[in-house]
Amino acid sequence: MIRYRRAVAAAMVAAGLTAFGAAAPAAAQPDDQRFADAVKALGIDTSRIPDVPAVGKQVCDLLTSGLAGNPNPVPVVRGVRSTVQNSGLDRDKATGLMRVSVAAYCPQYARLVGR
Template structure:
């Protein structure tokens, strides 16, 4: 019984955090004029430091490249998605930042992966 309560509480917290971050991505992209501006705004809103807007744009395109090269549209995309998040966390992002950067990159630059990375 106690374990179920902990699991439900953790699941609720994760769901709330994900919904909050989804709103952040949507709000950051609402006023931007181009895909690159949208992604740069999301990166900034997430508190991720990049050297320039061009570096932010490169980050977004790199995420899409990693998903493509990893075979994310194959029968088991989970390891590919985890690998992308792992690479981003190894580069200094928190796990939450990494997941949200990946979601934003997919939403803005490679929507064909939308069904595998969630909303």
């Protein structure tokens, strides 16, 4: 079951980090724009990502679903970071993406992912 969840999660993040997907909305919300700016500041190439905010929201969805069935947040956070890392980012960028996702879309998890 855990392997299946990881595979599904990896596919979701990978899909968000590829050129395939829905077009970005014409008028970005303030949180979305701050998130997109933070991702660019990390040095992550967003030119092929049609909906950058969707990636951040997917990271939060992964944290939410993982934490729902696991009282220990450590393996969940590591699993999400690994999933993001498996989509082609190095460890530092994957960690940074996870942190800016949490800051923008799910601040209730900030204590779990650090600063």
